[in-house]
Protein backbone atom coordinates (compact mmCIF):
# COMPACT_ATOMS: atom_id res chain seq x y z
CA UNK A 1 0.00 0.00 0.00
CA UNK A 2 1.43 3.38 -0.96
CA UNK A 3 1.86 5.73 2.00
CA UNK A 4 -0.93 8.14 2.67
CA UNK A 5 -0.72 11.84 2.19
CA UNK A 6 -1.47 14.00 5.20
CA UNK A 7 -5.16 14.83 5.50
CA UNK A 8 -6.00 17.53 2.98
CA UNK A 9 -7.04 20.90 4.27
CA UNK A 10 -9.94 21.18 1.83
CA UNK A 11 -12.16 18.34 0.94
CA UNK A 12 -11.94 17.74 -2.79
CA UNK A 13 -14.35 15.73 -4.84
CA UNK A 14 -13.48 12.58 -6.70
CA UNK A 15 -14.16 13.11 -10.37
CA UNK A 16 -17.12 11.25 -11.89
CA UNK A 17 -15.94 8.49 -14.18
CA UNK A 18 -15.86 9.57 -17.80
CA UNK A 19 -16.88 6.90 -20.28
CA UNK A 20 -14.43 5.38 -22.70
CA UNK A 21 -14.69 6.99 -26.16
CA UNK A 22 -15.79 10.37 -24.87
CA UNK A 23 -14.39 13.08 -27.14
CA UNK A 24 -12.87 16.31 -25.89
CA UNK A 25 -12.20 19.17 -28.24
CA UNK A 26 -9.10 21.02 -27.16
CA UNK A 27 -8.52 24.71 -27.82
CA UNK A 28 -5.58 23.71 -30.03
CA UNK A 29 -8.21 22.28 -32.39
CA UNK A 30 -7.17 18.77 -31.55
CA UNK A 31 -9.66 16.18 -30.35
CA UNK A 32 -8.72 13.78 -27.57
CA UNK A 33 -10.57 10.53 -27.04
CA UNK A 34 -10.85 9.34 -23.45
CA UNK A 35 -9.67 5.78 -22.94
CA UNK A 36 -9.80 3.42 -19.98
CA UNK A 37 -9.28 4.66 -16.47
CA UNK A 38 -6.18 2.83 -15.21
CA UNK A 39 -5.36 4.65 -12.00
CA UNK A 40 -6.76 7.07 -9.51
CA UNK A 41 -4.94 9.85 -7.75
CA UNK A 42 -6.00 11.51 -4.52
CA UNK A 43 -9.10 12.98 -6.16
CA UNK A 44 -8.52 12.60 -9.84
CA UNK A 45 -8.98 9.83 -12.32
CA UNK A 46 -6.22 8.84 -14.63
CA UNK A 47 -7.23 7.61 -18.08
CA UNK A 48 -5.39 6.62 -21.19
CA UNK A 49 -6.23 8.80 -24.15
CA UNK A 50 -5.45 9.17 -27.82
CA UNK A 51 -5.54 11.99 -30.28
CA UNK A 52 -8.29 11.47 -32.83
CA UNK A 53 -6.89 9.73 -35.87
CA UNK A 54 -3.77 8.55 -34.03
CA UNK A 55 -2.98 5.47 -32.04
CA UNK A 56 -0.25 6.80 -29.76
CA UNK A 57 -1.39 6.47 -26.18
CA UNK A 58 -1.15 9.34 -23.72
CA UNK A 59 -2.47 9.98 -20.25
CA UNK A 60 -5.36 12.23 -19.32
CA UNK A 61 -5.76 13.35 -15.72
CA UNK A 62 -9.31 14.45 -14.97
CA UNK A 63 -10.65 16.24 -11.87
CA UNK A 64 -13.71 18.37 -11.11
CA UNK A 65 -12.82 21.96 -11.96
CA UNK A 66 -13.32 23.00 -8.36
CA UNK A 67 -10.46 20.78 -7.12
CA UNK A 68 -7.14 22.39 -6.31
CA UNK A 69 -4.50 19.66 -6.95
CA UNK A 70 -4.94 19.34 -10.72
CA UNK A 71 -5.21 23.12 -11.00
CA UNK A 72 -1.87 23.46 -9.20
CA UNK A 73 -0.39 20.87 -11.51
CA UNK A 74 -1.71 22.52 -14.64
CA UNK A 75 -0.27 25.84 -13.50
CA UNK A 76 3.16 24.26 -12.82
CA UNK A 77 3.14 22.45 -16.16
CA UNK A 78 2.25 25.61 -18.02
CA UNK A 79 4.83 27.69 -16.18
CA UNK A 80 7.83 25.39 -16.35
CA UNK A 81 7.05 22.03 -17.99
CA UNK A 82 6.36 22.81 -21.60
CA UNK A 83 8.28 20.68 -24.05
CA UNK A 84 10.21 23.60 -25.54
CA UNK A 85 11.25 24.82 -22.07
CA UNK A 86 12.70 21.44 -21.16
CA UNK A 87 14.46 21.18 -24.52
CA UNK A 88 16.01 24.62 -24.07
CA UNK A 89 17.24 23.67 -20.59
CA UNK A 90 18.78 20.46 -21.88
CA UNK A 91 20.60 22.44 -24.54
CA UNK A 92 21.92 25.01 -22.10
CA UNK A 93 23.02 22.41 -19.60
CA UNK A 94 24.29 20.07 -22.31
CA UNK A 95 22.38 17.15 -20.97
CA UNK A 96 20.67 14.57 -23.21
CA UNK A 97 17.71 13.83 -21.01
CA UNK A 98 15.71 15.02 -17.97
CA UNK A 99 13.36 12.85 -15.95
CA UNK A 100 10.32 15.13 -16.23
CA UNK A 101 7.07 14.97 -18.18
CA UNK A 102 5.80 17.83 -20.33
CA UNK A 103 2.31 19.11 -20.92
CA UNK A 104 0.57 18.13 -24.14
CA UNK A 105 -2.80 19.75 -23.58
CA UNK A 106 -5.11 21.02 -20.88
CA UNK A 107 -8.53 22.63 -20.53
CA UNK A 108 -12.12 22.03 -19.40
CA UNK A 109 -15.04 19.99 -20.63
CA UNK A 110 -18.52 19.38 -19.36
CA UNK A 111 -19.59 15.84 -18.55
CA UNK A 112 -23.14 15.07 -17.39
CA UNK A 113 -23.47 18.68 -16.33
CA UNK A 114 -20.21 18.72 -14.32
CA UNK A 115 -17.37 21.03 -15.28
CA UNK A 116 -14.17 19.01 -15.42
CA UNK A 117 -10.51 19.95 -15.71
CA UNK A 118 -8.24 17.79 -17.79
CA UNK A 119 -4.59 17.64 -18.62
CA UNK A 120 -2.81 15.45 -21.18
CA UNK A 121 0.75 14.26 -20.60
CA UNK A 122 2.92 11.44 -22.00
CA UNK A 123 2.19 7.92 -20.86
CA UNK A 124 4.85 5.95 -19.05
CA UNK A 125 5.17 2.23 -18.61
CA UNK A 126 4.75 1.78 -14.87
CA UNK A 127 5.32 3.41 -11.52
CA UNK A 128 8.33 2.75 -9.33
CA UNK A 129 5.93 1.96 -6.50
CA UNK A 130 4.37 -0.86 -8.52
CA UNK A 131 7.84 -2.18 -9.30
CA UNK A 132 8.92 -1.94 -5.67
CA UNK A 133 5.80 -3.77 -4.54
CA UNK A 134 6.19 -6.53 -7.08
CA UNK A 135 9.80 -6.80 -5.93
CA UNK A 136 8.69 -7.57 -2.39
CA UNK A 137 9.00 -4.00 -1.10
CA UNK A 138 12.60 -3.24 -1.91
CA UNK A 139 14.84 -2.24 -4.77
CA UNK A 140 18.50 -3.00 -5.18
CA UNK A 141 21.00 -0.37 -4.12
CA UNK A 142 22.06 0.11 -7.72
CA UNK A 143 18.49 0.60 -8.98
CA UNK A 144 17.61 2.85 -6.04
CA UNK A 145 20.60 5.09 -6.63
CA UNK A 146 19.99 5.09 -10.38
CA UNK A 147 16.46 6.36 -9.76
CA UNK A 148 17.81 8.87 -7.23
CA UNK A 149 20.14 10.23 -9.88
CA UNK A 150 17.21 10.80 -12.25
CA UNK A 151 15.23 12.45 -9.46
CA UNK A 152 18.15 14.74 -8.58
CA UNK A 153 18.31 15.79 -12.24
CA UNK A 154 14.57 16.48 -12.27
CA UNK A 155 14.79 18.39 -8.99
CA UNK A 156 17.69 20.43 -10.35
CA UNK A 157 15.46 21.56 -13.21
CA UNK A 158 12.56 22.33 -10.88
CA UNK A 159 14.79 24.16 -8.38
CA UNK A 160 16.42 26.14 -11.16
CA UNK A 161 12.87 27.09 -12.13
CA UNK A 162 12.21 28.13 -8.49
CA UNK A 163 9.93 25.23 -7.70
CA UNK A 164 10.15 22.64 -4.95
CA UNK A 165 8.41 19.36 -5.72
CA UNK A 166 7.55 18.45 -2.11
CA UNK A 167 6.21 14.97 -2.81
CA UNK A 168 8.99 12.73 -4.11
CA UNK A 169 7.98 9.09 -3.64
CA UNK A 170 7.94 5.88 -5.65
CA UNK A 171 4.26 6.40 -6.61
CA UNK A 172 5.25 9.69 -8.22
CA UNK A 173 8.17 8.25 -10.12
CA UNK A 174 7.37 6.57 -13.41
CA UNK A 175 9.51 4.36 -15.58
CA UNK A 176 9.60 5.00 -19.32
CA UNK A 177 10.31 1.33 -19.78
CA UNK A 178 9.58 -1.45 -17.34
CA UNK A 179 12.73 -2.57 -15.54
CA UNK A 180 14.78 0.37 -16.80
CA UNK A 181 15.62 2.72 -13.95
CA UNK A 182 18.00 5.08 -15.72
CA UNK A 183 15.11 6.92 -17.40
CA UNK A 184 12.88 7.42 -14.35
CA UNK A 185 10.54 10.37 -14.52
CA UNK A 186 9.31 12.49 -11.62
CA UNK A 187 5.60 13.32 -11.92
CA UNK A 188 2.71 14.73 -9.86
CA UNK A 189 3.16 18.42 -9.24
CA UNK A 190 0.02 18.74 -7.13
CA UNK A 191 2.07 19.88 -4.14
CA UNK A 192 4.82 21.64 -6.08
CA UNK A 193 5.52 25.06 -4.61
CA UNK A 194 6.98 28.21 -6.06
CA UNK A 195 9.72 29.13 -3.65
CA UNK A 196 10.28 32.78 -4.55
CA UNK A 197 8.30 34.05 -1.57
CA UNK A 198 9.54 31.48 0.94
CA UNK A 199 10.34 32.79 4.40
CA UNK A 200 11.46 30.63 7.27
CA UNK A 201 8.26 31.14 9.24
CA UNK A 202 6.35 27.99 10.10
CA UNK A 203 2.59 28.09 9.94
CA UNK A 204 0.80 25.42 11.95
CA UNK A 205 -1.96 25.26 9.34
CA UNK A 206 0.56 23.88 6.89
CA UNK A 207 2.24 21.50 9.31
CA UNK A 208 2.95 17.96 8.04
CA UNK A 209 1.97 18.73 4.41
CA UNK A 210 3.05 16.10 1.95
CA UNK A 211 3.24 12.34 2.30
CA UNK A 212 3.70 11.92 6.02
CA UNK A 213 6.38 9.23 6.14
CA UNK A 214 8.57 10.98 3.57
CA UNK A 215 7.80 14.65 4.02
CA UNK A 216 10.57 17.01 5.09
CA UNK A 217 11.14 18.36 8.57
CA UNK A 218 10.51 21.82 7.08
CA UNK A 219 7.04 20.66 6.03
CA UNK A 220 6.41 18.97 9.42
CA UNK A 221 7.21 22.29 11.10
CA UNK A 222 4.72 24.08 8.84
CA UNK A 223 7.19 25.75 6.47
CA UNK A 224 6.49 25.93 2.77
CA UNK A 225 8.28 23.29 0.69
CA UNK A 226 11.98 23.99 0.28
CA UNK A 227 14.84 22.87 -1.97
CA UNK A 228 16.66 21.29 0.96
CA UNK A 229 13.41 19.57 1.89
CA UNK A 230 13.27 17.82 -1.50
CA UNK A 231 16.73 16.34 -0.87
CA UNK A 232 15.71 15.23 2.62
CA UNK A 233 12.58 13.58 1.19
CA UNK A 234 14.64 11.77 -1.44
CA UNK A 235 16.99 10.46 1.25
CA UNK A 236 14.04 9.02 3.23
CA UNK A 237 12.82 7.40 0.03
CA UNK A 238 16.22 5.82 -0.57
CA UNK A 239 16.06 4.20 2.86
CA UNK A 240 12.58 2.93 2.06
CA UNK A 241 13.55 1.53 -1.33
CA UNK A 242 16.68 -0.16 -0.08
CA UNK A 243 15.38 -1.55 3.20
CA UNK A 244 11.63 -1.71 2.57
CA UNK A 245 10.88 0.23 5.71
CA UNK A 246 11.40 3.39 7.73
CA UNK A 247 11.80 3.68 11.50
CA UNK A 248 8.57 5.71 11.77
CA UNK A 249 6.47 3.62 9.39
CA UNK A 250 4.21 2.36 12.16
CA UNK A 251 3.60 5.93 13.33
CA UNK A 252 2.23 7.05 9.97
CA UNK A 253 -1.17 7.99 11.38
CA UNK A 254 0.40 10.32 13.98
CA UNK A 255 2.29 13.04 12.07
CA UNK A 256 3.65 14.59 15.28
CA UNK A 257 5.22 11.28 16.25
CA UNK A 258 6.62 10.84 12.76
CA UNK A 259 8.15 14.31 12.98
CA UNK A 260 9.59 13.53 16.40
CA UNK A 261 11.05 10.27 15.14
CA UNK A 262 12.58 11.97 12.10
CA UNK A 263 14.16 14.64 14.27
CA UNK A 264 15.75 12.00 16.49
CA UNK A 265 16.90 10.10 13.43
CA UNK A 266 18.57 13.18 11.98
CA UNK A 267 20.13 14.13 15.31
CA UNK A 268 21.65 10.66 15.57
CA UNK A 269 23.17 10.57 12.08
CA UNK A 270 25.15 8.73 10.82
CA UNK A 271 24.68 6.06 13.52
CA UNK A 272 20.91 5.98 13.10
CA UNK A 273 21.34 5.50 9.38
CA UNK A 274 23.90 2.75 9.89
CA UNK A 275 21.39 1.02 12.15
CA UNK A 276 18.81 0.83 9.39
CA UNK A 277 21.25 0.12 6.56
CA UNK A 278 22.98 -2.68 8.42
CA UNK A 279 23.83 -4.79 5.42
CA UNK A 280 24.93 -1.92 3.19
CA UNK A 281 28.45 -0.90 2.33
CA UNK A 282 30.00 2.21 3.91
CA UNK A 283 29.81 3.88 0.49
CA UNK A 284 26.02 3.56 0.40
CA UNK A 285 25.60 4.66 4.01
CA UNK A 286 27.99 7.54 3.35
CA UNK A 287 26.09 8.62 0.25
CA UNK A 288 22.69 8.79 1.95
CA UNK A 289 24.23 10.30 5.05
CA UNK A 290 25.77 13.03 2.91
CA UNK A 291 22.38 13.74 1.36
CA UNK A 292 20.99 14.34 4.84
CA UNK A 293 24.02 16.43 5.80
CA UNK A 294 23.77 18.59 2.71
CA UNK A 295 20.06 19.09 3.34
CA UNK A 296 20.60 19.97 7.01
CA UNK A 297 23.46 22.39 6.29
CA UNK A 298 21.59 24.25 3.56
CA UNK A 299 19.68 27.36 4.61
CA UNK A 300 15.93 27.21 4.21
CA UNK A 301 15.77 29.38 1.08
CA UNK A 302 19.08 28.30 -0.44
CA UNK A 303 19.49 25.96 -3.38
CA UNK A 304 21.36 22.71 -3.09
CA UNK A 305 24.42 21.91 -5.20
CA UNK A 306 22.81 19.17 -7.29
CA UNK A 307 25.88 18.67 -9.46
CA UNK A 308 27.84 17.54 -6.40
CA UNK A 309 25.03 15.30 -5.19
CA UNK A 310 24.60 13.70 -8.60
CA UNK A 311 28.34 12.99 -8.74
CA UNK A 312 28.23 11.49 -5.28
CA UNK A 313 25.38 9.21 -6.30
CA UNK A 314 27.07 8.24 -9.58
CA UNK A 315 30.30 7.41 -7.73
CA UNK A 316 28.38 5.35 -5.17
CA UNK A 317 26.63 3.42 -7.94
CA UNK A 318 30.01 2.59 -9.44
CA UNK A 319 31.43 1.55 -6.07
CA UNK A 320 28.45 -0.62 -5.28
CA UNK A 321 28.52 -2.18 -8.75
CA UNK A 322 32.22 -2.97 -8.20
CA UNK A 323 31.44 -4.47 -4.81
CA UNK A 324 28.57 -6.49 -6.22
CA UNK A 325 30.84 -7.82 -8.98
CA UNK A 326 33.46 -8.82 -6.42
CA UNK A 327 30.84 -10.56 -4.32
CA UNK A 328 29.43 -12.23 -7.42
CA UNK A 329 32.91 -13.41 -8.33
CA UNK A 330 33.30 -14.94 -4.88
CA UNK A 331 29.92 -16.63 -5.09
CA UNK A 332 30.74 -17.88 -8.60
CA UNK A 333 34.04 -19.29 -7.40
CA UNK A 334 32.38 -20.99 -4.45
CA UNK A 335 29.65 -22.37 -6.72
CA UNK A 336 32.26 -23.66 -9.13
CA UNK A 337 34.17 -25.29 -6.28
CA UNK A 338 31.01 -26.93 -5.04
CA UNK A 339 29.88 -28.09 -8.47
CA UNK A 340 33.40 -29.39 -9.19
CA UNK A 341 33.14 -31.45 -6.05
CA UNK A 342 29.55 -32.49 -6.59
CA UNK A 343 29.38 -33.03 -10.33
CA UNK A 344 28.06 -36.53 -11.03
CA UNK A 345 30.60 -37.00 -13.84
CA UNK A 346 33.36 -37.48 -11.31
CA UNK A 347 33.27 -40.50 -9.13
CA UNK A 348 31.71 -39.93 -5.76
CA UNK A 349 34.68 -41.51 -4.13
CA UNK A 350 36.94 -38.90 -5.68
CA UNK A 351 34.62 -36.15 -4.51
CA UNK A 352 34.81 -37.48 -1.03
CA UNK A 353 38.56 -37.61 -1.20
CA UNK A 354 38.73 -33.99 -2.23
CA UNK A 355 36.37 -32.85 0.42
CA UNK A 356 37.83 -34.97 3.13
CA UNK A 357 41.31 -33.78 2.42
CA UNK A 358 40.08 -30.32 3.23
CA UNK A 359 38.81 -31.48 6.53
CA UNK A 360 41.42 -33.89 7.67
CA UNK A 361 41.09 -33.00 11.28
CA UNK A 362 37.61 -34.24 11.62
CA UNK A 363 37.18 -36.66 8.74
CA UNK A 364 34.11 -34.62 8.00
CA UNK A 365 32.33 -35.12 4.70
CA UNK A 366 31.14 -31.69 3.74
CA UNK A 367 30.79 -30.03 0.36
CA UNK A 368 31.34 -26.43 1.32
CA UNK A 369 34.07 -23.89 0.61
CA UNK A 370 37.20 -24.39 2.67
CA UNK A 371 36.71 -21.35 4.81
CA UNK A 372 33.30 -22.53 5.89
CA UNK A 373 34.56 -25.95 6.84
CA UNK A 374 37.19 -24.41 9.08
CA UNK A 375 34.50 -22.43 10.83
CA UNK A 376 32.33 -25.45 11.40
CA UNK A 377 35.22 -27.28 12.99
CA UNK A 378 35.51 -24.89 15.92
CA UNK A 379 34.74 -26.58 19.20
CA UNK A 380 31.28 -25.56 20.20
CA UNK A 381 28.56 -26.28 22.64
CA UNK A 382 25.21 -26.80 21.00
CA UNK A 383 22.06 -26.94 23.05
CA UNK A 384 19.41 -29.46 22.30
CA UNK A 385 15.73 -28.79 22.04
CA UNK A 386 13.04 -30.80 23.68
CA UNK A 387 12.00 -32.61 20.53
CA UNK A 388 15.53 -33.77 19.90
CA UNK A 389 15.27 -32.82 16.27
CA UNK A 390 18.87 -31.73 15.77
CA UNK A 391 22.22 -33.41 16.01
CA UNK A 392 24.15 -31.76 18.76
CA UNK A 393 27.25 -32.50 20.70
CA UNK A 394 29.41 -30.85 23.27
CA UNK A 395 32.99 -30.57 22.13
CA UNK A 396 35.15 -29.44 25.06
CA UNK A 397 37.37 -26.48 24.28
CA UNK A 398 40.30 -28.29 25.79
CA UNK A 399 40.19 -30.86 23.00
CA UNK A 400 43.06 -29.45 21.03
CA UNK A 401 43.34 -32.14 18.44
CA UNK A 402 40.55 -34.23 17.19
CA UNK A 403 42.64 -36.30 14.85
CA UNK A 404 42.16 -39.99 15.37
CA UNK A 405 45.18 -41.81 16.58
CA UNK A 406 46.60 -44.20 14.00
CA UNK A 407 46.11 -47.24 16.21
CA UNK A 408 42.44 -46.49 16.61
CA UNK A 409 40.34 -48.50 14.26
CA UNK A 410 38.15 -46.13 12.38
CA UNK A 411 37.46 -48.09 9.28
CA UNK A 412 33.94 -49.05 10.12
CA UNK A 413 33.12 -45.52 11.05
CA UNK A 414 34.56 -44.23 7.81
CA UNK A 415 32.75 -46.57 5.52
CA UNK A 416 29.52 -46.27 7.35
CA UNK A 417 29.44 -42.54 7.27
CA UNK A 418 30.59 -42.44 3.69
CA UNK A 419 27.91 -44.75 2.44
CA UNK A 420 25.33 -42.76 4.39
CA UNK A 421 26.52 -39.58 2.82
CA UNK A 422 26.55 -41.16 -0.60
CA UNK A 423 22.97 -42.26 -0.24
CA UNK A 424 21.89 -38.80 0.64
CA UNK A 425 23.89 -37.19 -2.09
CA UNK A 426 26.09 -35.41 0.46
CA UNK A 427 23.67 -32.69 1.26
CA UNK A 428 24.75 -30.26 3.91
CA UNK A 429 22.22 -31.66 6.38
CA UNK A 430 23.50 -35.16 5.77
CA UNK A 431 26.99 -33.89 6.24
CA UNK A 432 26.06 -32.23 9.50
CA UNK A 433 24.39 -35.39 10.74
CA UNK A 434 27.43 -37.40 9.87
CA UNK A 435 29.64 -34.79 11.36
CA UNK A 436 27.73 -34.87 14.62
CA UNK A 437 27.89 -38.64 14.69
CA UNK A 438 31.60 -38.59 14.06
CA UNK A 439 32.15 -36.02 16.71
CA UNK A 440 30.40 -38.17 19.23
CA UNK A 441 32.48 -41.11 18.17
CA UNK A 442 35.71 -39.23 18.30
CA UNK A 443 34.92 -37.58 21.55
CA UNK A 444 34.33 -40.89 23.19
CA UNK A 445 37.48 -42.32 21.73
CA UNK A 446 39.46 -39.27 22.68
CA UNK A 447 38.18 -39.38 26.19
CA UNK A 448 39.14 -43.02 26.42
CA UNK A 449 42.77 -41.99 26.31
CA UNK A 450 42.39 -39.66 29.32
CA UNK A 451 43.59 -40.63 32.78
CA UNK A 452 41.33 -43.17 34.35
CA UNK A 453 40.26 -41.05 37.25
CA UNK A 454 36.71 -41.17 36.04
CA UNK A 455 34.34 -44.04 35.84
CA UNK A 456 34.02 -45.25 32.23
CA UNK A 457 30.93 -45.51 30.10
CA UNK A 458 31.13 -47.90 27.20
CA UNK A 459 31.58 -46.76 23.64
CA UNK A 460 29.33 -49.58 22.69
CA UNK A 461 26.46 -47.79 24.31
CA UNK A 462 26.74 -45.00 21.89
CA UNK A 463 27.07 -47.04 18.77
CA UNK A 464 24.08 -49.12 19.69
CA UNK A 465 22.07 -45.99 19.98
CA UNK A 466 23.13 -44.69 16.67
CA UNK A 467 21.85 -47.81 15.04
CA UNK A 468 18.52 -47.26 16.70
CA UNK A 469 17.96 -43.83 15.38
CA UNK A 470 19.64 -44.52 12.08
CA UNK A 471 21.51 -41.31 12.23
CA UNK A 472 24.43 -42.81 10.47
CA UNK A 473 26.88 -43.09 13.31
CA UNK A 474 29.26 -45.91 12.83
CA UNK A 475 27.91 -48.94 14.45
CA UNK A 476 28.79 -52.26 12.84
CA UNK A 477 32.00 -53.36 14.49
CA UNK A 478 31.44 -51.57 17.68
CA UNK A 479 27.91 -52.69 18.32
CA UNK A 480 29.23 -56.21 18.21
CA UNK A 481 31.78 -55.57 20.92
CA UNK A 482 31.54 -57.57 24.07
CA UNK A 483 30.98 -55.74 27.28
CA UNK A 484 34.58 -56.58 28.21
CA UNK A 485 35.81 -54.83 25.13
CA UNK A 486 33.54 -52.02 25.95
CA UNK A 487 35.07 -51.71 29.34
CA UNK A 488 38.54 -51.93 27.87
CA UNK A 489 37.81 -49.21 25.35
CA UNK A 490 35.52 -47.41 27.70
CA UNK A 491 35.48 -43.66 27.84
CA UNK A 492 35.98 -41.55 30.87
CA UNK A 493 33.63 -38.67 31.07
CA UNK A 494 34.53 -35.52 32.90
CA UNK A 495 31.46 -35.77 35.06
CA UNK A 496 32.29 -38.42 37.61
CA UNK A 497 29.22 -37.75 39.66
CA UNK A 498 27.07 -39.01 36.87
CA UNK A 499 28.79 -42.02 35.50
CA UNK A 500 28.60 -45.53 36.76
CA UNK A 501 30.70 -48.62 36.09
CA UNK A 502 30.14 -50.43 32.83
CA UNK A 503 27.00 -52.45 32.92
CA UNK A 504 25.99 -55.87 31.74
CA UNK A 505 25.96 -56.31 28.00
CA UNK A 506 22.52 -57.90 28.01
CA UNK A 507 20.95 -54.56 28.81
CA UNK A 508 19.76 -52.73 25.83
CA UNK A 509 21.56 -49.52 25.06
CA UNK A 510 18.96 -47.38 26.67
CA UNK A 511 19.01 -49.23 29.87
CA UNK A 512 22.78 -49.28 30.00
CA UNK A 513 23.08 -45.58 29.59
CA UNK A 514 20.20 -44.98 31.85
CA UNK A 515 21.60 -47.12 34.66
CA UNK A 516 25.15 -46.04 34.19
CA UNK A 517 24.15 -42.47 34.63
CA UNK A 518 21.52 -42.41 37.22
CA UNK A 519 21.10 -45.65 39.05
CA UNK A 520 21.37 -45.00 42.75
CA UNK A 521 21.65 -48.69 43.46
CA UNK A 522 24.85 -49.01 41.50
CA UNK A 523 26.43 -45.69 41.99
CA UNK A 524 25.81 -42.86 44.36
CA UNK A 525 25.66 -39.97 42.02
CA UNK A 526 25.04 -37.24 44.59
CA UNK A 527 22.22 -35.93 42.45
CA UNK A 528 18.99 -35.54 44.28
CA UNK A 529 16.04 -37.62 43.25
CA UNK A 530 14.13 -34.37 42.76
CA UNK A 531 16.62 -33.42 40.06
CA UNK A 532 16.38 -36.85 38.54
CA UNK A 533 12.62 -36.60 38.50
CA UNK A 534 12.71 -33.36 36.53
CA UNK A 535 13.58 -33.54 32.82
CA UNK A 536 14.52 -29.85 32.83
CA UNK A 537 16.88 -30.24 35.79
CA UNK A 538 18.34 -33.43 34.40
CA UNK A 539 19.06 -31.74 31.14
CA UNK A 540 21.19 -29.19 33.00
CA UNK A 541 23.33 -31.81 34.73
CA UNK A 542 26.71 -31.38 33.01
CA UNK A 543 27.48 -35.00 32.23
CA UNK A 544 24.15 -35.52 30.54
CA UNK A 545 25.51 -33.61 27.61
CA UNK A 546 28.01 -36.33 27.02
CA UNK A 547 25.26 -38.47 25.59
CA UNK A 548 24.29 -38.22 21.99
CA UNK A 549 21.26 -36.20 21.32
CA UNK A 550 18.10 -38.15 20.80
CA UNK A 551 19.47 -40.84 23.06
CA UNK A 552 19.92 -38.20 25.72
CA UNK A 553 16.28 -37.15 25.45
CA UNK A 554 15.21 -40.74 25.83
CA UNK A 555 17.38 -41.30 28.85
CA UNK A 556 16.19 -38.12 30.45
CA UNK A 557 12.60 -39.02 29.81
CA UNK A 558 12.89 -42.50 31.19
CA UNK A 559 14.93 -41.51 34.20
CA UNK A 560 12.62 -38.65 35.04
CA UNK A 561 9.55 -40.77 34.82
CA UNK A 562 11.17 -43.49 36.90
CA UNK A 563 12.15 -41.06 39.63
CA UNK A 564 8.83 -39.29 39.46
CA UNK A 565 7.15 -42.59 40.21
CA UNK A 566 9.57 -43.31 43.01
CA UNK A 567 9.02 -39.94 44.55
CA UNK A 568 5.30 -40.32 44.28
CA UNK A 569 5.51 -43.70 45.97
CA UNK A 570 7.76 -42.29 48.69
CA UNK A 571 5.30 -39.53 49.37
CA UNK A 572 2.41 -41.89 49.76
CA UNK A 573 4.49 -44.33 51.89
CA UNK A 574 6.91 -42.20 53.84
CA UNK A 575 8.31 -45.04 55.91
CA UNK A 576 10.02 -46.77 52.97
CA UNK A 577 13.08 -45.56 51.12
CA UNK A 578 13.47 -45.92 47.35
CA UNK A 579 15.46 -49.11 47.41
CA UNK A 580 12.98 -50.91 49.60
CA UNK A 581 10.02 -50.08 47.39
CA UNK A 582 8.56 -52.96 45.50
CA UNK A 583 5.49 -53.58 43.46
CA UNK A 584 3.93 -55.53 46.34
CA UNK A 585 4.24 -52.55 48.58
Ligand SMILES: Nc1ncnc2c1ncn2[C@@H]1O[C@H](COP(=O)(O)OP(=O)(O)OP(=O)(O)O)[C@@H](O)[C@H]1O
Pocket residue numbers: 039040041042043044045046059069121122123124125126127171172174187188189190
Ligand atom coordinates in the same frame (compact mmCIF):
# COMPACT_ATOMS: atom_id res chain seq x y z
N1 LIG B 1 1.79 9.78 -17.22
C1 LIG B 1 1.52 8.63 -16.63
N2 LIG B 1 1.83 7.47 -17.21
C2 LIG B 1 1.55 6.30 -16.59
N3 LIG B 1 0.99 6.21 -15.38
C3 LIG B 1 0.66 7.35 -14.76
C4 LIG B 1 0.91 8.60 -15.33
N4 LIG B 1 0.51 9.55 -14.48
C5 LIG B 1 0.03 8.91 -13.42
N5 LIG B 1 0.12 7.58 -13.57
C6 LIG B 1 -0.31 6.54 -12.62
O1 LIG B 1 -1.29 7.07 -11.76
C7 LIG B 1 -0.83 7.12 -10.42
C8 LIG B 1 -1.28 8.38 -9.75
O2 LIG B 1 -0.79 9.45 -10.49
P1 LIG B 1 -0.57 10.89 -9.82
O3 LIG B 1 0.20 10.74 -8.59
O4 LIG B 1 -0.03 11.79 -10.85
O5 LIG B 1 -2.05 11.26 -9.50
P2 LIG B 1 -2.58 12.22 -8.38
O6 LIG B 1 -4.00 12.46 -8.65
O7 LIG B 1 -1.72 13.40 -8.28
O8 LIG B 1 -2.40 11.26 -7.12
P3 LIG B 1 -2.04 11.65 -5.64
O9 LIG B 1 -2.93 12.77 -5.27
O10 LIG B 1 -2.30 10.37 -4.89
O11 LIG B 1 -0.61 12.00 -5.67
C9 LIG B 1 0.67 6.99 -10.52
O12 LIG B 1 1.23 6.40 -9.38
C10 LIG B 1 0.83 6.13 -11.74
O13 LIG B 1 0.67 4.78 -11.37
